[in-house]
Amino acid sequence: MSGVEPMFPSPSSGAHVNAVHDPFHGDLLEVSMGPHHPSTHGVFRMMVTLDGETIVKLKPVFGYLHRNHEKLGENTSYLGSMPYTDRLDYLNSMTNNWAYALAVEKLAGQPVPERAEYLRVILAELTRLLNHVCLAGFLLQDTGASGTPLMYAFREREKILDLFESLSGSRMMCNYQRFGGCRVDASPEWLAGAQTITNNFGRFLDEYEELITGNEIMMARTQGVGALTPELAISAGITGPMLRATGVNYDLRKVDAYGVYSRFDFRVPLGDHGDTYDRYMIRILEMRESIKILQQALPALPAGPIMDPKAKIRGFRPKAGEAYGRIEGPKGEIGFYLISDGSPNPYRYRVRPPSLVNLTVLEDMCLGQTIADAVIILGSVDIVLGEVDR
């Protein structure tokens, strides 16, 4: 951007905005959306350069929520880092915990009893429902539906959060998985509650789809907006529903078949256009698949201990070495890479955040779209700043 002479002095009171002159496009408008903006899902800033309404350049700026998570991991014990993983992607603490526990178990070669494996699958699928319902609600909120779809989504989310609270003690900061199993056993009443919720969830989804999916305004606003090509998605390392929306068949639950996923039959939906509508629909269909998994896993939950008896809670010193544990989180592949030097603290503690990786292609998707679309495209990427900034 050459020649940034403010043709039109940006008023001190108005948002930080100045007009720039660009030799190719003529007079452009550089607008800063965020970090304090109603629709950027947290402290995330987009420096958008507009030519009229269409976006010519978009520079994402983040790091406002950086809490030095990985360096902290190196100074606390393995167990000490577990509650911090809740704060990574604060919408899905169960899947964060499981990814970390999986990595440490791989590092220390720690077996996990059957019942704990089944419980982990149940809780991961409940978290997937939670996250995708949240996304659908926020996406509709960005397109302008004044809160109605979001309230329906939150009504369902609260039921699942109550389940997590009665099991782990806290709605969102569960700190529930341990290396070699889970911390608290699921009581029969809890399992009955989970069963009723999964049975009713299908009915809620039908009502939700009736409200949204056929809605002409919603289709007009999202179809063909923010399209992502499969090649770009693969080369940018995109994972999760965003990748499957472009048609690439890559789901860790099928690829790695970690835990006991191989025992359940479920399908992986794939999109063709990779635009915002596909990303929304893929998440709705994935919710239906998660319900199917839950309905198979809940009755088949075996009895037995939920914690491997030989597992040590304190003074846990894995042998020196490194391990990378990854699971299919609701937002994509969340992985933990640990290097241990035999001491109680990990030598290196690295998190692979799916939100950050999926965010790297934001500019490619937004070029040529209008400013109203940029908001929806950001919404469909489904980022949580806790995970992006770590």
Add this chain to the structure above:
Amino acid sequence: MIGATSFSPLLLAAGAGADSFLERLPLVIRDTVAGVFPAPLQWLVGSTLSIVAIVAIFGGIFAGLTLVERKMLGRIQNRPGPNRTGPMGLLQPIADGIKALTKEDIVPRSADHLLHYLAPVALLAFSILTFAVIPFGRNLVPLELDAAVLYFFAAGAASELAIFMAGWASRNKFSLLAAMRALAQLISYELPLLLSFVPIIMLAGTLSMTGIIDAQAGWQLGFIPRWYIFTPWGFAAFVIFLIAALAESNRSPFDLPEAESELIAGHLTEYSGFKYALFFMAEYFGMIALSGMAITLFLGGWRAPLPFLEFIPSYAWFGAKLLVLLLFFIWIRGTFPRLRIDQLTRLAWKFLVPLALVNLGTAAFWSLTSGWSGALQLVRWALTIAMVIGPFVLLGRGLSGTHRPRTYRYA
């Protein structure tokens, strides 16, 4: 004297109308109050009384409407809505009013102070002007004008000016961008709004409101009122009028200027305190005026829907229909996402305007074939319905051609 003849005071009801006491009540009040003053001043007192009545009643309706809107939106979203201030949240409008009054009124330093102050005043003035011609009841016609419908749209059209002043005076890039959007939206929806009521004028044969209401008097087949909404072209015009009214009053699917998710609060970004409340009052008055217009043109103004219900006073019927339309506006706000600016203007120019023009033809056909009777009556209805549905489906396909719910494959 300025047009003494045209500004006639509250007209005594021409039509037969039930002479029940309630019906003549407004006249009785006006005569008793005007009687106190000497003769030359009586006209002046009568007019100020009607002005005071309109501003008071519709100010109250505005206050009630803000509460009803929040309660209804709440109920749609499975929550009770405001119920803390007063028994059922009934004191909420008063609380909002006090809040708006006491909030600090910040004016940006680089703003154009004169225009910044004038914008809400102008917007409110223009939207209140439109109330002068709407007949609220048999004897409640504030101003009996011969070209009343044209007056209504002249006052409505001037409100664009005020929005431009608001956007420009704030000297803020966001509000200027939003003011441009608002103007594009208002101008492109002015045409369908005007075109949708032209067939009514053609069939009613007059531009004056009471004339249109009289044209909708009488009953078909004994109990169906002869309102224009019950004719195929009338229903199509009513739908176009409602969509355009939604856009004119910046309501839900078209609330682009105040698109929170994009441009913060559009041209209202730099307003706070009472000026912000004035903008909202103007928006709600615009909505009430447009629904009053829709009632007069399509729903037979203050006429009762069924013959045996005539004993209820006429202004009660106007109020009931107004309530139904306002609730419909709120219901739409609770359901639909927002359209983008280019889709919004494409909807206006490529869908509503052609439909309104075709509707003109259908109404012409309807009026020419009014002589047909017996079997021909059915043919007439069938043809008119075909002339309404046909273009709707054709243009509809063109509008949302590629947008269809998709089917997905599974790996």
Add this chain to the structure above:
Amino acid sequence: MTIPFLIIAFVTLVPAAVAMALRNLIHSSLLLIASWAGIAAFYFWAGAEFVAFAQVLVYVGAVSMIVLFAVLLTRHTRIDAGLAPDSIGRALAGLLAGGAVFGVLLGAVLSTPLRVGAKAAAQVPVKRLGLELMNHHTIALLAIGILLTVSLLGAVVLAATDSKGKGATP
């Protein structure tokens, strides 16, 4: 020369004059719109309601938008540009031209056969206006209609080609 006539004349002429003197283009265009409203008041005073509402609808509603958009979108004029006459000669030439036009207008007004009636003309209902237009002046009406449609289509064609030229949005 009744009082309302003076008031309306004041409301029409003074904003127009002030508009010429102001430096801020937006303020002057808004004052211009105020004087158009003054003209509408004239029609009202003369009892021609229909023309008054048409004047408000067309001028205050639409033409004002065009004026404001034109002022806003012309990029290169400084918004607060007030053109001070840079030489006495040019100011004199301006006055001369203005005076000449004023003289011609005054002559035409004074020599017209219109009698200056104190009483306002009879109230003309809109229906008679319509019939009059449709019977005696249909040709003029149709000609204006065609003119407007052609200009509308021209604008649409211009706008369509213009957006394609500068990189069409998807």
Add this chain to the structure above:
Amino acid sequence: MLGSGLLQGLKVTAKNLVGSFHDPERLTTLEYPEQKAKLPENYRNFPFLVSENATDPMGTLRCVGCQICEKECPPQCIYIEKSKDKKPDATGKMQVYPVVFDIDTSVCMSCQICVEVCPFEAIKMDQVFEIATKDRFTALLLDRNQLAKPNSYYHEIHPTEAAEVDARLLAERKAAEEKAKAAATPKPAVAPTPSPTATAPKPPEAPAAGGTPAP
């Protein structure tokens, strides 16, 4: 047909509008101060120190000042100072007790790792969440007097958990008495009974180290 999706949407919102008047499922708001949600038993907020009885909380604190929780706490918000002298604990063994036991509740994130690693069942999670204060510093730093709560309170908020903990402590006390009786009477030929390992039904709090603090 063009408008069918929109009409469907309107039908859903209308169903919810009407439903919110009669169907409890469609009106989920809980008017907080008047109606309070029933907290699940596992709910945890800030920790508290368990004392055997309410009459003499400082005397009968279960905590022996072993500082394991201080070391294991991720945000390091516990501060303990041991006493010089010793006092007998529940099983009669002479134990040190904490003179100072502060928890900075502005740092604590209620992750209950201290409860998990405490070998003496001395610290448990509380369920009090209405703890707003005006004073940002001293009021949030709770000392041992504010933290100590009787075992009866523990039974109140976590009934099943408290019952298991009491059962285990009782077993330990009995085992310790038998050992003491066995040691007091002449040396029997057989080896002393092995100290009771973790009993099966107990929730896997921490493998009871039989009274001696793990290294």
